[in-house]
Ligand code: HEC
């Protein structure tokens with residue numbers, strides 16, 4: 001009895017200890033900086049919220065939570081920074097997330113940890129962790145680009161999304177302001193949270209989930225937008241919901 005109960009308690013203690021870490025992993029701080037990462041054969045491309053673009057380099061501020069939202073243009077890649085103890089697959093057709101707080105300035109190796117073709121071994125680079133002021137100065141020196149969300153807004157017009165979702169539209173389509181993180185009632189009586197997964201499917205596979213009260217008239221944009229454009233559209237849709245909790249969106 002004693003041995004059984006004692007080992008049970010030990011097992012539960014270790015389980016609880018580990019489970020807390022998994023929960024924390026699923027819930028990045030709400031003020032985290034979100035960087036869009038895209039894996040492709042054979043490089044990592046990153047875009048900062050201000051639109052600054054980097055290839056095989058990632059600059060982040062020290063002491064601040066950073067979420068890297070990952071997508072892949074071709075095959076499965078894996079974002080791996082051994083010094084931060086984080087590794088996350090980038091899977092085609094999905095947005096995945098990894099977050100970390102870098103505690104010491106420096107340069108750290110970034111790898112692709114998923115065999116992804118002939119030049120897999122060369123796919124990688126460096127994460128540079130800088131004090132906040134230096135990071136701000138670095139961002140300022142990267143040239144004046146459009147923000148990711150502004151690029152998304154342009155696409156939103158160019159692709160004709162605004163023709164249906166705009167205010168003056170003749171088609172009845174949901175208002176997308178505030179959609180990110182909001183519960184959406186579907187016509188099959190279910191309710192889902194409009195997270196990254198939902199927004200992505202709404203654009204690429206709109207017939208899969210129809211918002212209650214609307215006709216299924218939205219065309220699929222599968223093949224018309226690539227992963228990079230999808231990241232811009234998602235950034236734009238998220239920017240319409242500035243105070244949405246990222247919690248639901250961060251668990252895929
Ligand atoms: C032909 C009109 C039309 C066009 C063009 C269109 N949509 Fe839609 N969209 C709709 C309608 C109608 C719905 C609601 C029915 C449904 O869920 O499919 C919808 C639903 C959505 C939803 C889910 C919203 C919610 O509240 O559940 C998102 C996100 C969305 N559209 C984004 C886009 C984006 C981004 C584009 C451009 C790439 C776009 N739409 C182009 C008509 C359109």
Ligand SMILES: [Cu+2]
Nearest residue numbers: 077112116123
């Ligand atoms: Cu790779």
